Amino acid sequence: MKVKRREFLRNAMMVSAGVVAARAGAFAQTPSATDSRIEIILAEEIATINPDIYGHFAEHLGGVVYDGIWVGEKSRVPNIGGIRTALVDALKRIRPPVIRWPGGCFADSYDWRDGTGPRGRRPRRTNFWADAPEWPKNAPNGPWKYDTNHFGTNEFLRFCQLTGAQGYLAANLRGMTAQNFFEWIEYCNSPAGSTTLAELRANSETPSRESFKVQFWGVGNESWGCGGNFTPEEYSAEFRRFTAAAPRYGVNLKYIASGANGEDLNWTRGFFARTAEKGSGLFNQIYGWGLHHYAWNLSLGKTTNWFAGKRDAVKFDEPEYYELLREGDRMEELIERHWTVMGEYDRQHRVKLAVDEWGAWYSPGSEVHPTHLLGQQSTMRDALLAALTLDIFQRHADKVAMGNVAQLINCLHALFLAYEDKFLLTPTFHVFEMFTPHMGAKAVRTVFSAPQVQYNRNNQQAHFWGLGGSASINDKMLTVTVTNPHLEEPREAEIVVRGARINSARARVLSTSEPNAHNTFDNPRAVEPRDETATVNAGTMLFRFPPASVTRLQLALV
């Protein structure tokens, strides 16, 4: 029985409700010959995978903070000191390494002092996003437009502590001084009782007498745009001024500079050239060079307009499905090209890439509540995008030190959707959970050989790779993650490990009958991964990857 996946096109245009996932067995019944091969070359190590590439991003934007994370202590929604319990519990399952906050563009409008002291006395401020054209018409006023500052530094870092994540604080370069930045570091990191700001920290609500020991500090956000419209040369000067001196309090401060938007190599070149001119020793002070890349333009090349190029999150057809993956897949060349430019000036590659915003960005309309600006549904297609992106980071584990999917909850490529007491895990959450064995493991080279996907793009034949992924080794356990992007065809692959034999194998598969399948509050478990049997024969194995699927194989080696 062949599943008529093209039917999703017609169905998708008619309904946007949750779709029930099919059992993998539907595909397992279709006989097919081995058509693909995955080779894992153990001797070719890339680097240890920094767990921080599995990082998150939470901005004061729409429903991310107010409603998503922060429900308040008096809420009927179960909470831990005001923080949504269900979110904390779910996050623990994926061991979040780092969470970036408070923005995004919001960061360059934020005064961290507003979020300190007793909550009742904190000022209400106009949010950066208050006038965004994307707001649904019926969006009421509330803290998402006029921020109550009830969620400030202590509340955020408490959230991090509850989930086991490190905080990554993005400082305001556009509107605040280097002194204000310096004092935020002092507020977070000066030892208990040592300074007036340490006292403020201890006497704020959600108090912390002890230092937070925050390591990651972003110096501005998108400084080429909302963060100040700087030139890269101007930004280099600003960055140097902000980071020239700061008290360390025994904490290894890791500065992340505001890097490029997509393929803007001029931004990278301008910053690195000007910084090198001043002294290449300055590269020792930069931990990460940011990179932002969203998969948003699904117009099949018809426009580059930021609004006109976007499409719906749930109602999409075959070309739009592949276009999203193609747009996301550009991440690989972006990493390689920026890395090359960085290396022209920082020859030892002291500075690594921090892809501190990535994900799918659709047109408004599928948000679960009108207060969720830039909120969108997240389907199986987004799970594929997440998997192929994480695989890219892993294949470039020597270059990428951090990744932060945008955003954590109720916004863009979210892992969670919530409204009041309703809460769900998106398919992207499941990808993050499936990929956890890669964290801290050694990435090794892989070679994927599979028939390419052919599809019609504006009446021209277009193609996309047929099978992709990455592998990492931890002791004798090899984890291989594999994406089959083909909408209709399974891929049957022979899996060969160069340098070892496979002793036993386990498989976990995320696939659905329709690529726009997604979880809803009424049907929150429509899309979930399942375990499958994987049989090993004489040290190698065959595996059948269902159409539009993400698979994790765990291979015990001898």
Ligand code: AHR
């Ligand atoms: O993630 C939404 C926005 O996208 C961020 O605020 C900004 O940095 C980027 O343009």
